[in-house]
Amino acid sequence: MFPSKVYVLGVGSIGCLVSTQLAKISDRQIVLLLKDELTLNKFLNNESTLRYENLINLRNPIIQDFKFKALSSVPKNQFGKVDFIENLIVTTKSYQTLRGLEKFLPALNKNSKVLFIQNGLGVIDKLNETLFADPETRPQFYQGIISHGAFRQKKFAVKHVGLGDLKIAALPRTIPTFNQQEEFVNSTESEQNLVPDFIQDIIKTPILNAQYLDYEDLLVTQYEKLIINSCINPITAILDSFNGELLKIEEMYPIFSKIIQECIDVLTKSNLNTIRNHQNFNILLNKERLINVVFKVAEKTSRNSSSMREDIRSLNETEIDYVNGYVVELGKKYNVYTPYNRLICDLVKAKLSLNVYRNNDAIKMTL
Amino acid sequence: MFPSKVYVLGVGSIGCLVSTQLAKISDRQIVLLLKDELTLNKFLNNESTLRYENLINLRNPIIQDFKFKALSSVPKNQFGKVDFIENLIVTTKSYQTLRGLEKFLPALNKNSKVLFIQNGLGVIDKLNETLFADPETRPQFYQGIISHGAFRQKKFAVKHVGLGDLKIAALPRTIPTFNQQEEFVNSTESEQNLVPDFIQDIIKTPILNAQYLDYEDLLVTQYEKLIINSCINPITAILDSFNGELLKIEEMYPIFSKIIQECIDVLTKSNLNTIRNHQNFNILLNKERLINVVFKVAEKTSRNSSSMREDIRSLNETEIDYVNGYVVELGKKYNVYTPYNRLICDLVKAKLSLNVYRNNDAIKMTL
Known part of the structure; x- marks a missing residue:
């Protein structure tokens, strides 16, 4: 059986960093979800390439190019029907997340696994209130916190200037609040503890320095x-x-x-x-x-x-x-x-x- | 009897504006109190002159120079004794007032009349707490609020760019506070209502557009x-x-x-x-x-x-x-x-x- 595809929404510095590092160690297909046709065309004109520049050791800079498949609309199968997105990494800016994800909603369901790697908090709260209001059909969300120093000087390229790490945890399906005092509504204990294979791959990358944690940690x-x-x-x-x-x-x-x-x-x-x-x-x-x-x-x-x-x-x-x-x-x-x-x-x-x-x-x- | 002298502490834009306008209509001697000998020397090198530039009507700008007497230390009489300062106008920056006034303290007493024309509030509160803690020996304070547009591009000169006004009132010797609920401790009703002659002169200047108000107003x-x-x-x-x-x-x-x-x-x-x-x-x-x-x-x-x-x-x-x-x-x-x-x-x-x-x-x- 082929390992399942990984979709990546957002190709800023974090999206670029994570996609290229994942591509480096894995044979699985990575598909970039771009925000519109214009961006898709720019990417195709860029020879479908993301560039990773490692500038951490300035005496020995490393430049690597990776080719990716890319889409600007919801993925479809050979029969023209919406394809299920099992694995998704979201690295858009916080305020672009709702608008960015909306288009891909038909491809997401409760069996999807979505890893958010973003700055700032509150995005998932907003998603839970709007696009994924029903906890029963909501994908399983994972949160990544990244501390690498990386920035983008031009489109489809990342300059990696400071080694950091990436911490990942599964989010409870319902985040308990002070008022509700409710128990975690996890699907099952085991499901939450099961680390999805694409996240296991991320953890295996040598450069991202990733680890899997409890939600509380x-x-x-x-x-x-x-x-x-x-x-x-x-x-x-x-x-x-x-x-x-x-x-x-x-x-x-x-x-x-x-x-x-x-x-x-x-x-x-x-x-x-x-x-x-x-x-x-x-x-x-x-x-x-x-x-x-x-x-x-x-x-x-x-x-x-x-x-x-x-x-x-x-x-x-x-x-x-x-x-x-x-x-x-x-x-x-x-x-x-x-x-x-x-x-x-x-x-x-x-x-x-x-x-x-x-x-x-x-x-x-x-x- | 000669009209009494007027001392002016602070020759920024406000000090310059008020001094020159007062000089224009009055024969009384105006003496600038400069902060140190260096400033005094600069003023003497400037031919003891303050310049007033009226730029309100740009088709008809008016430039006028006025010569002033100036001191950088407490005024003394012919016998070398400290001279009493009856009338003083203070136009220093708020935060410079305490330090600026301190030197002239020996020349001030309860018969002095001090008019403060400054931005910001709280200066007089601070003076009442420090230099003039005793209400019995404190000078009579007057507050001026100026709304003229004026700025200084070089030392000893003011550019008057916007016509405004100047509102002046006598301050009660003790400002009643919410906690104290005390009566005004005015010297006498009549003393407070008596407008000092140098302030009457200021009110007569055509350009300053000054008026005398009740403290509450x-x-x-x-x-x-x-x-x-x-x-x-x-x-x-x-x-x-x-x-x-x-x-x-x-x-x-x-x-x-x-x-x-x-x-x-x-x-x-x-x-x-x-x-x-x-x-x-x-x-x-x-x-x-x-x-x-x-x-x-x-x-x-x-x-x-x-x-x-x-x-x-x-x-x-x-x-x-x-x-x-x-x-x-x-x-x-x-x-x-x-x-x-x-x-x-x-x-x-x-x-x-x-x-x-x-x-x-x-x-x-x-x-």
Whole structure:
């Protein structure tokens, strides 16, 4: 029996990184799902190739090209009927996920396995409320958290600049909330513990440095990443600075402290019954430790320009609604007041609006 | 009898504007109090001249030079003894006032009349707590609120670009607070109602468009200006934008709304017994009206770069502690939570720190 296909939605830096590394070790067919025909044509003109550039050891850079099959619409079989998508990796930007997935809905069912590797939180909550409202027919979702340093300078290519890791866990079919106090509605214990074969392949890749975790362990990692991102990303975007410059600003400590305190308040209230008994819960939500972690990450990535800052500079939508905006949403849900994260969201959006206005205005002026 | 001298502390744009206009209509001696000998020498090298440029009608610009006497230390009489300062106008930046006034303390007493014309609030509170802690020996303070458009391009010169007005009132010797519920401790009714002759002169100048008000009326104006400044100044400073660009940013409404709501909450609690019975109190603190006023001011001054933004660009300290910082201080005092104004203060200071760091770093790089 042939191993089943793997579809990949989103070919930004993460999609490119994961697809090429998976292709390197596996014979299984990988199919890129591109957002429209225009992108498909661009990909075909690019000789159906994704490029992986490993720049981690600058004395020994590695460039590798991989050819992929690609589609811009729902996959169909030889009889023109919609083909079932068993394995799907989603790496689109958070805010593009709903629109990106919608088209492929007919090919997904409860036997599909969907792995999300994205920044920010709240995407799966939104999917569960909209496209997959019925827990009985919902695919099995997996969450991946990636810490590799990778960026895209041109389309269909990734520059891999920092080794990190990739943590993956199966999500419960229904995420229990503080109010509901309900039990996990897992399909079965065993189904959740069974690691799908395409994820086993990902774990085997030498470069991605991936591991499979319990959901609770992943949540701890995920919340820590959320908190780090909620500090570094918006502040570098608002002040228009490199990550490392944050270390030179005396006022960063009180600002991070304010943002983090709200994250702690919200997470403490929202996930009591999911991770409150986790061995690392008290460590996770220790404020002084978190502030230190944020400064350490800013130091380690000091020459980086955050994705949010870069989005604003290139007039793209940011993921703010899935970072600080997620904290605000949780705050609303669990009745925690989150003024600092709210104002941060507004200011990031204001900065983008200003740049968009200046750009449009500049265009008008030269006409 | 000769009319008494008028001393002026601070020769920025406001000091320059007021001194030259007063000199134009009055024979009385005006003496500039300069901050140090270096500044005094620069002034003497400038032929002891302040320049007033009226650019309001650009087809008919007016340039006038005025010679002034100047000192950099406390005035002394012919016997070398400290001379009493009867009339003093203070136009320094808010945060420079304490340090600026300290040197001249020996020349001030309860018979001195001191008119403060500054942006921001809280300076006089600070003076009353420090230099003039005893209400019995404290000079009579007057507050001026100026709305003229004026800026300084070079030292000892002011460009007057927009006609505004100047509102002046006598301050009660003790400002009653919400907690104390005490009566005004005025020297006497009549003393407060007596308009000092140098202020009468200011009111006579044709260009300053000055008027004398009751303290309560002035407070209403002053709080309105505080609220406008607390929106436009820090946001243009943080986003690095012209005033008019704020009109192009969709997110300005929720941001202004947040800042203003806190101002309203704080002012409502802090000044109940001073202006709650004022006929304009409910109008003053109407939120929708205030938001509209802020947008109107941004429109009217659309090509202006706010003083706070300019301070940050030229790496000068800002008046943030006397604008949004004043709201935060009042909030602490009257137990009103002011997270939005707090974060705004931190971000303005962070932006300045970043620019200072970049400037120093740039210097290092070229060494």
